[in-house]
Amino acid sequence: MKSAAKYALAALALAAALAPVYWMVTISIKRDIDQFAFPPLWFHFQPTWQHYIESFGDGSFGRYLWNSTVVAAVSTLAAMLAGVPAAYGLARVRWPGDWSNKIGFWILSTRMLPPIVTIVPMFLMMRQVGLLNSRAGLVVIYTAFNLPFVVWMMQGFFREVPSELEEAAMMDGDSRMGALVRVVLPVVRPGLAATTVFCLIVAWNEFLFALILTQTGASMTLPVGIASRVTQYEIKWGAMSAAGVVAMAPVLAFAALSQRYLVRGLSLGAVKG
């Protein structure tokens, strides 16, 4: 196929991928009258910040944003803290028989569980320990969500690092843990970056558990807040879009910044896995 045609097609695909996103951004900055204008206004309209002010001015969306941020950050940290050593242990330690694969597969299989299966007992458990309607409760759950992925991804990266590296460090008197931190981790930095970004995105985007486990602004996250604006009557499009833009901006920004790592990390994990 001719080169120009290829680029044209690729550009078309790109437009298809980004146009809807762009449209939502325009709705969030259009005045109410312009939103229903016919023909639809893609570029020629007067922008306004009123929807953002409306959404975040009355306080509730600001709180949802904070909740989402805290929960995503802490759960990612926890998942990495528990998952990286586990991945290392599975990759390095000489396990008897097939244990390494079995444990790895078991950890991965927990990801297969449809959330709806565990949601009711999870709700009851959280209520029992007083973590209902709390950020801490969501952190615990999201950590469990992201753990299998962290283990799976990092295992692949660790296996790529020749074990001579730590062995040299350990011969110089370092403990295994020390060797891991000082010598190995710097080498797998791209993998760490990709895994971290992915965990953040998963926690940030999560909806079902947040829907069930949160009840008030004390813990409601951005996706739940947005869903609560989708009503039967009078859909408040401007406000909804403003919230949507804020919800997707960090994700896109993060992904753009770490795009190189993300693609490499996901593909490596995928191909090796």
Add this chain to the structure above:
Amino acid sequence: MTATMRRAWPGVPWVAPAVLLLLALSIYPLIYSVKVSLTGPGGFTLANYTRLAQDQLFLRALLQTLAYTAVALAIEFALGLVLALLVDSLVHGRAFFRAGLLAPMLLPPVVVAVIWRLIYNPQFGVLNGTLRTAGFDTSRLTWTSGEQSALLSVILVDVWEWTPFLFLLLSAGLQALPQEPIEAARMDGATGWQMFRDIVAPLLKPAMMLAILLRSMDLVRIFDQIFILTQGGPGFATETMSLYIYRTAFRFFNFGYAAAMSFLGLALTVVFARSLVKLMRTAR
């Protein structure tokens, strides 16, 4: 302690935190769920499972979920493959296109659903608006509000959102391909199609299988987008298993029955995944 356990000991502290956390948060709830599904007002009962066997609505939701999965997967796979081949063959700007094409799958599904709700609105949405500008009559195009078109409309949203995922995995697979066989074939004068069919495709199989496995597991439990777009309607047209279970649990407050249904769902997912994995293994 047996000899095996002693040999495994060095590894245990490394994996212990992860394993314990997962045990508490995945296995325990699972066991509890089983208990709930077998409990009725009078103690142990199989009533939830017998009801499940006769529930026409659940069957319909299940079939719709499978249809949704099959159609969405097929389209996403085909499109993803085409895009992967396309972008891979570009000389300049590969990274640029790749980055841009990834955007939809990174967005919160709730936001994706909101975007498409805006687009699909029959009266004020930009889709019908644009079609009307081009002269089409949109009075019958009700997208997610029409009983016949709702399921396809919702599938379209999934395609938009997740084709990038398949694109990514297949792209990675393409990048990891050994170049020698391809070069050799090109020098032998093979056409693009022949190269694809005889060399690229077979080598790409593992990546393709993985992509299909991962995506189908997520498709079967689809919830977020449908919850926002149609809540399962109009009528029952876009009802999926997850949505039906959710409603049984939280609107009709019947946790026992919901638990029974989720088990069936889980069993199906496991069977499905296992057969796919088996297919993967034999394909290699």
Add this chain to the structure above:
Amino acid sequence: MRAWVSAAAVVLLAACGRTASSPALTIAINAGVEGDALKTAANEWAERNGTRVEIVELPYANLFEKELLDLESRTGAYDVIMMDDPWFPRLVDKGNLAPLERQPDEDFLTSCLDVCREPYRTGTFYALPYVGNSQLFFCRKDLLDKQGLGPPATWDEVLGAAKKVGAAEKMYGYVMRAAPGNAVVTDFMPLYWAFGAEMFDGNGQPVVASKEAIESVRFMLELGKYSPPGYTGFNADEVSAHLLQSTAAMSINWPAWIAAMDDPARSKVVGKIAFTQMPSARRKGVAELGAWLLAIPGASRNKVRAMEFLIWATAAAQMRQAALRGNPPTRRSVFMDAALRARFRAFPAQLASLETARPRPRTPQWNEIENAFGIYLSQANAGSISPEDALARAEQEIAAIVRRGK
């Protein structure tokens, strides 16, 4: 590097903890027109008392789920909840709501108070009515006058007028709210009742597949022919949009939309819509009640303050304020207020409708029943099954639901 990570971790973990300042009251409100008045009232009350009120706004279906979950699990997340009257039997179940200590005064309309009592009409009060919602028939008086017709008094007249006006004005004679679930059932009940059909017999058994019921569904299909395409997915905002844009001439609707009809910024038909009583058929037309009630969960930790708020918000003075903001009142004195009557031309019609309004069947399983009924009505509307089939299946399903509930 390590120090940074640990410091960040500590800060974030601390941030995980519960917020220090708890609100004086947490109120769960319907995200929509009905909830707006209460929202304003709540914020006013907060200012007056120098306290913080947290308002949790949720869409209709989600609101019910969250309230049900909170009540059944006794989590005490909400101190005041807003509920649609059909939810009352389910939410009051098992003592999950706190009973009112005082009897409400006589100024409240009886029909509104009746649904706040368990058992219906005779028992203890568990809620106070805030939004006096009952259906009205919206029709384009100007277009009907042109055809020499008055506002339709029977459903046959509605059909006739729909045909005539639709043909003459090249618009849709009628617009139906038929989105599955709550929407279609709510819109359909007056028609159902007018044809003499009932949902349950004296023993609580469903009689949904009766001869009268089938007739009413057939009529609904007939009327649907004069409705804009896609009506099978319409909810209140689509219905109202058609009236406001002058693309449809008649519909059943709720008082919340009266203000919009006469608002020049939104309506092309200012002053042209007449608000009349429900048309009759075999039986006299009766409007469906859809009042919104305020109640206090039994597990709330702020019951006293919640009760104060309830009494304050439903007092005549406050209700008058809310009425000025567009909220349909539930007190007779507010309906008879001269200044308000001058301002809201539909008040007499609203009062008449509300006084005789009929609630939907009082059963804790209404949600499930409505869901099932709605699915089959929807299928009948779409033409995928016949009316007889639809009602037969609906009856079967509802009977199963009732059996399970025993």
